[in-house]
Amino acid sequence: ETGVTQTPRHLVMGMTNKKSLKCEQHLGHNAMYWYKQSAKKPLELMFVYNFKEQTENNSVPSRFSPECPNSSHLFLHLHTLQPEDSALYLCASSSQGMGQETQYFGPGTRLLVL
Amino acid sequence: GESVGLHLPTLSVQEGDNSIINCAYSNSASDYFIWYKQESGKGPQFIIDIRSNMDKRQGQRVTVLLNKTVKHLSLQIAATQPGDSAVYFCAENGDKIIFGKGTRLHILP
Numbered sequence: 184e185t186g187v188t189q190t191p192r193h194l195v196m197g198m199t200n201k202k203s204l205k206c207e208q209h210l211g212h213n214a215m216y217w218y219k220q221s222a223k224k225p226l227e228l229m230f231v232y233n234f235k236e237q238t239e240n241n242s243v244p245s246r247f248s249p250e251c252p253n254s255s256h257l258f259l260h261l262h263t264l265q266p267e268d269s270a271l272y273l274c275a276s277s278s279q280g281m282g283q284e285t286q287y288f289g290p291g292t293r294l295l296v297l
Numbered sequence: 298g299e300s301v302g303l304h305l306p307t308l309s310v311q312e313g314d315n316s317i318i319n320c321a322y323s324n325s326a327s328d329y330f331i332w333y334k335q336e337s338g339k340g341p342q343f344i345i346d347i348r349s350n351m352d353k354r355q356g357q358r359v360t361v362l363l364n365k366t367v368k369h370l371s372l373q374i375a376a377t378q379p380g381d382s383a384v385y386f387c388a389e390n391g392d393k394i395i396f397g398k399g400t401r402l403h404i405l406p
């Protein structure tokens with residue numbers, strides 16, 4: 184266990200559905216991240232939150248909407264997704280959101296969009 | 298452009314032998330490097346890290362080597378065990394973190 188939990192672990196949704204992914208870290212970290220992991224591709228950083236403030240949005244389509252109510256919780260709200268959005272969505276956290284830090288990952292949510 | 302890549306997508310190693318997984322990076326400003334292990338159905342797990350002021354760092358059964366001259370990073374796993382089967386990928390951290398695609402390590406009985 185890395186101290187980062189994600190729910191649900193698996194999700195199947197239609198293109199018109201609205202769903203949310205949840206991440207919680209129990210490490211006392213101040214930075215949280217959302218990544219997309221597709222087959223045979225490197226991890227793609229989506230969003231970064233530092234002390235609850237969004238500090239990075241890597242040109243992610245608006246059908247993905249993050250929310251960070253506090254330093255321990257991070258959500259990813261999904262709306263009208265496309266089949267190509269099917270992937271493993273990973274949450275991570277780190278101490279301060281600065282360089283030379285290790286990021287600790289959750290187990291991921293396996294998303295399938297039909 | 299900036300990239301972090303691995304030379305071999307799949308590596309098969311006999312159980313008990315040593316494994317060497319390689320990684321190339323292109324951003325000379327990167328000063329912190331991490332190796333992650335990702336088992337099937339799990340998220341990436343931190344293995345070992347190294348800062349740019351070091352050439353070598355050892356952990357338990359793992360060693361990371363950094364060659365800044367040729368921008369090369371390697372992960373050595375001693376006495377490979379079945380539990381080492383996973384995808385291994387490196388990450389470089391400079392002004393931003395960049396992950397490699399990964400190498401799948403397959404252990405032969």
